[in-house]
Amino acid sequence: xxxxxxxxxVVTALExxxxxVLIEGERIAEVRAGIPEASADKVIDATGMxxxxxxxxxHTHLDMPFxxxxxxxxxxxxxxxxxxxxxxSIVDFAIQARGTRMRDALDTWWKKAExxxxxxxxxxxxxxxxxxxxxxxxxxxxxEGVASFKLFMAYPNxxxxxxxxxxxxxxxxxxxxxxxxMHAENGSVIDxxxxxxxxxxxxxxxxxxxxxxVRAESEAVHRAIAxxxxxxxxxxxxxxxxxxxxxxxxxxxxxxxxxFAETCPQYLLLSIEELERPNFEGAKYVFTxxxxxxxxxxxxxxxxxxxxxxxxxxxxxxxxxxxxxxxxKDDFTKIPNGGPGIENRLQxxxxxxxxxxxxxxxxxxxxxxxxxxxxxxxxxxxxEIAPGSDADLVVWDPSAVHTISAQTHHMRVDYSMFExxxxxxxxxxxxxxxxxxxxxxxxxxxxxRGQYLKRTARGGAWK
Ligand code: URP
Ligand code: ZN
Ligand code: ZN
Numbered sequence: 117x118x119x120x121x122x123x124x125x126v127v128t129a130l131e132x133x134x135x136x137v138l139i140e141g142e143r144i145a146e147v148r149a150g151i152p153e154a155s156a157d158k159v160i161d162a163t164g165m166x167x168x169x170x171x172x173x174x175h176t177h178l179d180m181p182f183x184x185x186x187x188x189x190x191x192x193x194x195x196x197x198x199x200x201x202x203x204x205s206i207v208d209f210a211i212q213a214r215g216t217r218m219r220d221a222l223d224t225w226w227k228k229a230e231x232x233x234x235x236x237x238x239x240x241x242x243x244x245x246x247x248x249x250x251x252x253x254x255x256x257x258x259x260e261g262v263a264s265f266k267l268f269m270a271y272p273n274x275x276x277x278x279x280x281x282x283x284x285x286x287x288x289x290x291x292x293x294x295x296x297x298m299h300a301e302n303g304s305v306i307d308x309x310x311x312x313x314x315x316x317x318x319x320x321x322x323x324x325x326x327x328x329x330v331r332a333e334s335e336a337v338h339r340a341i342a343x344x345x346x347x348x349x350x351x352x353x354x355x356x357x358x359x360x361x362x363x364x365x366x367x368x369x370x371x372x373x374x375x376f377a378e379t380c381p382q383y384l385l386l387s388i389e390e391l392e393r394p395n396f397e398g399a400k401y402v403f404t405x406x407x408x409x410x411x412x413x414x415x416x417x418x419x420x421x422x423x424x425x426x427x428x429x430x431x432x433x434x435x436x437x438x439x440x441x442x443x444x445k446d447d448f449t450k451i452p453n454g455g456p457g458i459e460n461r462l463q464x465x466x467x468x469x470x471x472x473x474x475x476x477x478x479x480x481x482x483x484x485x486x487x488x489x490x491x492x493x494x495x496x497x498x499x500e501i502a503p504g505s506d507a508d509l510v511v512w513d514p515s516a517v518h519t520i521s522a523q524t525h526h527m528r529v530d531y532s533m534f535e536x537x538x539x540x541x542x543x544x545x546x547x548x549x550x551x552x553x554x555x556x557x558x559x560x561x562x563x564x565r566g567q568y569l570k571r572t573a574r575g576g577a578w579k
Contacts, residue, residue, distance in 0.1 A: 117141065117157050117158065117550070118138065118139060118140050118141075118145075118155060118156045118157050118158070119138075119139040119156055119157070119158045119159075119160065119507075119547070119550060119552075120136060120137070120138050120139070120151060120153060120155065120156035120158070120159045120160070121136060121137040121139070121160045121162050121167055121509065121511065122136045122151070122153070122159055122160065122161055122162060122163075123136070123161060123162055123163040124136075124137075124162025124163070124165045124166065124167040124511060125162075125165070125166050125167065126147060126166075126167045126501055127166045127167065127168045127477050127478065127481055127512075128168075128169065128478065128481060128486070128500065128501050128502075129478055129479075129481050129482035129485075129486035129487070129499075130478060131478070132166075132477060132478070133149075134149055135147050135148055135149050135167075136148065136149060136150065136151040137151075137167055137501065137507075137509065138151050138155060138156065139507040139509075139547070139550045140550075141550055142506060142507060142549035142550045142551075143503075143504060143505065143506060143507055143549075143550070144501060144502060144503055144504065144505050144506075144507050144509075145503060146503060147501055147502060147503065160511060160545060160552075162511045162545075164513075164515075165511045165512060165513055165514070165544060166477070166511075166512040166514060167501065167509055167510070167511055167512070168202075168481050168485070168501075168509070168510050168512050169481060169485045169486065169489075169498070169499050169500055169501050169505075169508060169509065169510070170202065170203065170204025170205060170235075170485065170498070170508030170509060170510055170546065170547070170548065171198075171201070171202045171203035171204060171205075171461060171462050171484050171485050171510070172203065172204070172205045172206070172207075172484070172485045172488040172489055172492075172494070172498055172499055173198060173203050173205070173206045173207070173429050173430050173432070173458060173461060173488075174206070174207040174240075174378070174427065174429050174488045174491075174492050175207070175209075175354055175355065175378065175380070175429035175430060175431045175432070176194065176198075176206045176207070176208045176209075176429075176430060176431075176432040176433075176458055177208065177209055177431070177432065177433040177454060178190055178191050178194040178195070178206075178208050178228070178432075179191060179194075179228045180209070180211070180433065181211075182433070182452055182453065182454065183443075183450070183451070183452040183453060184443060184450070184452070185435055185440045185443065185452040187433050187434055187435060187454060188434045188435055188436050188440065188528050188529050189432070189434050189456070189458070189527055189528045189529065190228065190232060190528075191208075191228055191229040191232035191233045191237070191566075192232035192233070192234065192563045193526070193527065193528040194206075194432065194434075194458055194527070194528075195232070195233050195234040195235045195237065195566055196234045196526055196559055196561070196563075197458055197459040197525065197526040197527040197528075198234075198235060198458045198459060199234055199235050199546050199548070199553050199554050199559065199561060200459055200525075200526045200543070200546075200554055200557075200559070201458070201459040201460055201461060201462055201463060201543060202462040202510040202512065202542075202543030202546055203235065203458065203459075203461065203462065204235050204236065204498075204508035204509075204510070204546065204547075204548045204553075205235060205236045205237065205238070205489075205494065205498050205508065205569060206235065206236075206237050206238070206458070207237070207238040207239065207240055207264070207488075207492055207569075207571075208225065208229075208237055208238075208239055208240070209239065209240050209241075209242050209266055210222055210224065210225035210239045210240070210241050210242065210262070211242040211244070211275075212241060212242060212243055212244050212245065212253075213244065214244045214245045215245060215247065216245075217249065217253055218241050218243070218250070218253040218254070218256070218257050218262075219253065219256065219257075221241065221242075222239065222241065222257065222260060222262065225239050226239075226568065229566070229568070230564070231563060231564040232563050232564060232566075233563070233564065233565075233566030233567075234548075234553065234559075234561045234562070234563055234564075234565060234566050235548050235553070235561075235566045236498075236506075236508075236548065236549070236566050236567050236568075236569050237566055237567075237568060237569060238261065238262075238263075238492065238494065238568070238569035238570075238571050239261075239262050239568075240262065240264045240265060240266050240297060241254075241257050241262050241264075241265050241266070242265070242266045242267075242268070242275065243265050243266070243267055243277065243281075243285055244268075244275055244277065245277075245281075246277075246281050246284055246285065250285075251284065251285075251288050254285065254288050254289070254292065254294065255288070255292050257294075258292045258293070258294050258573050260570070261568070261569065261570030261571045261572075262294075262571070263293070263294050263295065263492065263493040263571040263572060263573045263575060264294055264295040264296070264297055264352070264492055264493075264571075265285060265289070265294060265295075265296055265297065266296075266297040266298070266299065266354065267281070267282050267285060267296060267297070267298055267299070268299040268303070269282070269298065269299060269300050269301060269302060269303055269336045269339070269340065270299055270300075270301040270302070270303035270306065270336075270404060271299075271303055272303045272304055272307050275299075276303045276304075279339070279343065282296075282298075282340070282343055283343050283346065283347055286343055286344050286347035286349045286351065287347040287348075287349065289347075289349045289350075290347050290348045290349040292573060293573030293574035293578060294573050295350060295351075295352055295491065295492070295575065295577050295578075296344070296349065296350075296351050296352065297352045297353075297354050298336075298337075298340040298351055298352070298353050298354065299354055299355070299404075300333060300336035300337040300339075300340050300353050300354075300356075300361065301328060301332050301333050301336050301404065301405055302332040302333075302335050302336045305332055306327060306328050306332050309327045309328075309329070310323075310327045310449060313326070313327050314447070314449070319446055319447050319448055320398065320448060321391045321392075321396065321398030321399045321401070321402050321444070321448050321451060322388075322391040322392050322398055322448075323448050324391065324402045324404075324406055324448045324449075324451065324453075325388050325391050325406035325407060325408075328404065328405060328406050330358045330359075330360045330361070330408060330412075331360065333356075333357060333358055333360065333361045333405050334358065334360035334361045334363070334364050337353055337356070337361045337364040337365060337377075338364045340353065341364060341365070341368045341373060341375050344373070344374075344375065345368075345373055350374035350375070350376065350577040350578060351374075351375055351376070352375075352376040352377065352378070352491065352577060353365060353375070353376070353377040353378070354377075354378055354429075354431070355378065355379065355380055355383070355404075355405060355429070355431045356377045356378065356379045356383070356405075356416075356425065357379065357383045357405040357406070357407070357408055357412070357416075358383075358405070358408050358412050359411070359412045359415035359416070361377075361405075362377070362415060362416065362419045362424055362425065365377045365419075365424055365425070366419070366424040369424060374577055374578070376426050376427070376491060376577055377419075377424075377425050377426065377427075378425065378426065378427035378428065378429045379416050379419070379420070379425050379427075379428060380428065380429055380430055380431045380457065381428065381430065381457055381460065381461055381464040381465065381534070382401075382403070382407065382431075382455060382457065382533055383405075383407070383408070383412070383413070383416055384413055384416050384417060384420075384428075384464075384465075384468065385413070385464060385468060385534070385537075386401065386407050386533065386534075387407050387408060387409060387410040387412075387413065388406065388407045388408055388409055389410075390407055390533075391406070391407065396441075396442070396445060397437075399437065399441040399442070399444060399448075399451045400437055400441060400455070400531050400533060401455065401533060402441070402444070402448065402451045402452075402453055402455075403431065403433065403453050403454050403455045404453050417469070417474050417475075420469070420474075420475060420479070420483060421474060421475060421479065425483075426483070426487050426491065427483060427484075427487055427488050427491065428461060428465055428483045428484055429461075429488070430457035430458050430460075430461050431454070431455070431457070432454075432455075432456055432457050432458035432527075433453070433454025433455065433456075434454065434455065434456035434527055434528070434529035435452040435454055435529070436529055436530045436531075437530050437531045438530055440452050455533050456527045456529045456531075456532065456533065457533060457534075458527060459525055459526055459527050460520055460525075460532075460534055460537075460539075461484060462484055462510075462512075462541075462543065463518060463520065463539040463541060463542055464520075464534065464537065464539060465480055465483065465484060466480055466512075466514075466539070466540075466541040467537075467538075467539035467540055467541055468539075470541070471540055471541065485498075485499045486499040486500065487499075487576065490575060490576030491575050491576040491577050492571055492575055492576075493571035493572040493573060493574075493575035494569060494571055494572075494575075495575070495576065498569075506549050506550075507547055507549060507550040508547065508548055508549065509546075509547045510543050510545070510546050510547075511543070511544045511545035511546075512541065512542070512543055512544065513541065513542055513543075513544040514540070514541045515540060515541070516540070516541065516542040516544065517538060517539070517540050517542075518538070518539050518540075518542045519536065519537070519538045519539075520532055520534045520535065520536070520537045520538075520539065521535055521536065522535060526559075544556060548561065548565075548566075549567075551565070553565075
């Protein structure tokens with residue numbers, strides 16, 4: 117079937133132009149003004165709209181066991197919510213259980229997604245243990261399209277690995293072309309500070325943030341980059357939250373080091389005061405790294421504008437307030453860490469970035485789609501509007517006003533971190549591989565239609 121998107125303004129990372137987009141089957145066939153309607157079976161009118169590449173969220177945790185709980189969105193509910201917000205690809209995280217092979221984790225996560233994913237999905241592998249065969253496992257994962265690995269410098273005894281393991285993994289990627297994604301916080305030091313706080317009876321949600329100082333993040337970012345330099349590999353810092361950490365990335369990049377970093381809407385728009393909400397509601401904002409004092413927010417926006425930060429992801433890791441966050445009522449360390457956001461990323465970055473003049477439209481597309489595709493080995497199949505690319509497209513209505521609320525969102529979680537935020541600009545029609553999966557607030561896709569994305573090594577971080 118051929119579909120024609122007519123009369124829109126095509127917006128890519130590089131340019132805006134009045135053009136029609138002809139889709140043949142699952143791919144884009146032509147992008148130019150004046151494509152005749154007769155060449156299509158179906159015509160979508162995009163007058164007054166932008167046509168942008170589908171959003172790519174490279175940091176999500178669907179159906180993930182964590183902190184004695186399970187993230188509340190699975191691959192069906194999470195990817196459907198993503199689609200409503202204009203995201204057409206995600207990269208989620210499989211977790212290698214200590215003492216097991218990475219292949220086991222990959223099989224487990226494929227099963228979680230099978231029959232459920234509504235949009236295309238890739239997987240990173242969280243490495244917890246290199247053991248006897250871990251380095252070979254990493255090569256095997258790369259062959260399977262798992263072109264990136266996440267390592268934790270935080271959460272001792274759960275996910276944290278030591279510097280030797282980090283260095284070995286980085287050195288392996290120097291050979292196999294994968295990318296190490298680093299959760300950069302000094303977990304050992306944080307654990308000492310947490311023990312001290314608990315001993316003093318400090319158990320409320322705010323202590324989650326107060327026990328994770330900014331310097332614990334920037335020190336870890338500094339170390340991660342130093343280890344990557346010694347290993348001769350690029351490194352990608354996930355969920356960067358503070359000016360101090362950003363300065364470490366910027367300093368390295370200024371020296372020509374291939375260091376990359378993402379931040380998330382919560383770090384751009386929310387601050388530490390949220391954790392002081394009464395009636396335990398601060399728990400809704402417990403995730404790591406924590407929210408920071410307000411002065412950091414503008415610095416992160418500057419970082420996005422000046423390419424010191426390259427990607428906006430969500431770190432979508434939802435836990436319901438009523439029956440999951442409440443596990444930590446008497447002890448903040450028992451609050452499952454994570455917050456929901458997969459549905460709202462484009463709305464929030466468009467409104468607070470583009471509408472407020474902080475970002476150009478092209479930078480918005482670059483941060484939310486094109487660069488994630490490049491860095492994570494999906495480009496130009498994803499993240500681009502050009503002949504041959506997958507027809508993952510969003511007809512974006514720049515004047516649609518939408519108020520974010522748990523009452524109306526599609527994520528399976530009983531609160532929103534952005535409750536009441538009014539955004540101008542929203543996805544009207546969303547196509548995934550040529551199929552309209554969302555139109556005017558209705559979901560038209562099917563669970564299970566999303567395909568596994570076999571990503572290639574030596575992506576954009578290696579150029
Ligand atoms: O609190 C968070 N960020 N939860 C998800 C796991 C992680 O560290 O990304
Ligand atoms: Zn993390
Ligand atoms: Zn995460």
